[in-house]
Amino acid sequence: MKDGRGTLTALHLFLVWAMTAAAVPTLGVGLLAYGWAGGLGAAGKFLALGVPLVLGLLTLAALPMRPVRPLYGSLPRRLGWALLVFALGTLGVVAGVAAYGKGVDLGGAGTRIALTGVPYAVAAAFFVPSRWVRLGALAALAGAVAYGGFIGPAQARQDRQEAEVARYREHAQLLYLGDAPPGLQVSHAVLDPAAFIVDYRPVREGYETGYVGLVVRAPSTETPRCPEPAEKDVTCRVDAHGEMVRIRDFPGGAHEVTLTRRQGSTEAEVTSQTLPEPALRRLLDTLHPLSDGELETLMREKRIDHQN
Numbered sequence: 001m002k003d004g005r006g007t008l009t010a011l012h013l014f015l016v017w018a019m020t021a022a023a024v025p026t027l028g029v030g031l032l033a034y035g036w037a038g039g040l041g042a043a044g045k046f047l048a049l050g051v052p053l054v055l056g057l058l059t060l061a062a063l064p065m066r067p068v069r070p071l072y073g074s075l076p077r078r079l080g081w082a083l084l085v086f087a088l089g090t091l092g093v094v095a096g097v098a099a100y101g102k103g104v105d106l107g108g109a110g111t112r113i114a115l116t117g118v119p120y121a122v123a124a125a126f127f128v129p130s131r132w133v134r135l136g137a138l139a140a141l142a143g144a145v146a147y148g149g150f151i152g153p154a155q156a157r158q159d160r161q162e163a164e165v166a167r168y169r170e171h172a173q174l175l176y177l178g179d180a181p182p183g184l185q186v187s188h189a190v191l192d193p194a195a196f197i198v199d200y201r202p203v204r205e206g207y208e209t210g211y212v213g214l215v216v217r218a219p220s221t222e223t224p225r226c227p228e229p230a231e232k233d234v235t236c237r238v239d240a241h242g243e244m245v246r247i248r249d250f251p252g253g254a255h256e257v258t259l260t261r262r263q264g265s266t267e268a269e270v271t272s273q274t275l276p277e278p279a280l281r282r283l284l285d286t287l288h289p290l291s292d293g294e295l296e297t298l299m300r301e302k303r304i305d306h307q308n
Contacts, residue, residue, distance in 0.1 A: 015061035021117030058082035090120025104152030
C-alpha cells in the first residue's frame, strides 16, 4: 500500500470507528429511553431520526477515500456504502450484546463503548482497496466469532462455576457426604447456613424402594442426648461411643431408625424407614468432606442447591 493511500485508509477507518463508537451507544440508550417512556411509537420516531444521523456520519467518514477508490466518489455511492456498513456493523453489535448477555467478558463500560465502533470499522475495512487490510478485517472477524461464540462463553461458565463453588465452600464445615448404600444414590442435596441435607434414593427410582436422609448440622448439645420426656412410640438409647439411636414404631410393624453421631465440629444424623441400623451405621462410618470432584458432579447434574 502506498504511503498516501495507507494514511487515507487509516484515517477513514479511524473516523468510522470513532463516529460509530460515539453515535451508536447514544442511539441505543435513546431508543431504550424513548421506548420505555412512550412505547413502540416513540421508539420508532427516535429511530427514524437517529439512523439517518448515523448514516450521515458514516458518509462523512468515507470522504477521505474519494481519491483512493471510485466507490466513494459520488454521494449516492457513499450513501449505499454507508447503508451496507451500518447494516453489517449493527449485526456485529447485536451479536456482541447477545454474547455479553450470556456473561462473556467484554471489559468495563468504557471498553464496551469503544468496542461498539469496531464492527463498523471491520465492515468498512472489507471495502478498502488494500488486500492486507481486508485480510486483517477477516482475521478480526474470525477472532471475534471465536471469542464471542466459544472462548468467552466457556470462560463465563467457568467463572460462574468457580463462584458457585466458592459459595458452597463458605460452609465447608457442613459439607460432609457418606457413601450411598447399595442400590441408592444421592438424589438431591440442599445447603443452607444451618445444615447440609442429603437425600439418598434408589438408582432405579420407580422400580425399587428405599430412602435415607442425611443431615449435617451444628450440634444442639455437647453430646447427643435422648429427648426428655420420652416420645410416644419411640425407643432411644445412647451407646458408649456417644452415638444416639432412636427407633420410632408405626402401626402395622413399620419403624423408622435414626442415628445421630458427632462428626468433627458438627453433628450428623441419618434416618430411614427401609434400611436397618447396621446399614445406617456404615453410611455414617463413610462420612467424609465433600471433595471438589463430588461437588462439581452434583452441580453439573443439578442435584444440589444453595439456599441463603
